[in-house]
Amino acid sequence: MIAFLNGNFKHKSPALVHLEVNGVGYEVQISLNTYSKIQNLESGILYTCLLIREDAHILYGFFDLAEKELFIQLISVSGVGASTARMMLSYMKPDELVRAIISSDTKTLEGIKGIGKKSAERLVLELRDKLSKHPLDASISSSTHNTVQADALNALMALGIAKNNAEQAIQKVTQSNSAIGSVEEIIKQALKTV
Numbered sequence: 001m002i003a004f005l006n007g008n009f010k011h012k013s014p015a016l017v018h019l020e021v022n023g024v025g026y027e028v029q030i031s032l033n034t035y036s037k038i039q040n041l042e043s044g045i046l047y048t049c050l051l052i053r054e055d056a057h058i059l060y061g062f063f064d065l066a067e068k069e070l071f072i073q074l075i076s077v078s079g080v081g082a083s084t085a086r087m088m089l090s091y092m093k094p095d096e097l098v099r100a101i102i103s104s105d106t107k108t109l110e111g112i113k114g115i116g117k118k119s120a121e122r123l124v125l126e127l128r129d130k131l132s133k134h135p136l137d138a139s140i141s142s143s144t145h146n147t148v149q150a151d152a153l154n155a156l157m158a159l160g161i162a163k164n165n166a167e168q169a170i171q172k173v174t175q176s177n178s179a180i181g182s183v184e185e186i187i188k189q190a191l192k193t194v
Helices: 032-038 065-075 082-091 094-102 106-110 117-133 137-144 147-158 163-176 183-193
Strands: 004-012 016-021 024-029 043-052 057-062
Touching: 004 024, 004 032, 024 057, 032 043, 032 082, 043 065, 057 065, 057 082, 065 082, 065 094, 065 117, 082 094, 094 106, 094 117, 106 117, 147 163, 147 183, 163 183
Parallel strands: none
Antiparallel strands: 004 016, 004 043, 016 024, 043 057
């Protein structure tokens, strides 16, 4: 499996990029979300997912790990292929898509090209619990805006603390003592407030 590519963007379009890595050019399929983040970059990293079909090997690339993780979750749903998952990630940002699935907002999901009522219901049914128990990096970073806090949140949730309770505890700790800088210290203080 190719986990990521780091190189120069030789060609960029809203649907794909050619990324040169040590003299080798990779064609990578991307979403509009990723394109919007790389369109002004000369070089960078794309986190990748290689899908092997009978007639092709297709490399999908993502600007961040949260989008890649969500793509993998989406294609695990019966009836949702890679093209549909990419369309979903082009239509909505990863955190918006996660929010729509967790809140069972099938009307929003149905607004995406290629997603009908049954597909939207299946997405909610199969992914709602997974995404609410193990939120992706995008939903974490959008609520905390800090990697130290995101790491602390992940750790607290791994200890079995509900996401909302963990977020509130971290917020309380960081507001009362802005000098706390280490993940360990935030976790220790947050555990006292939960």
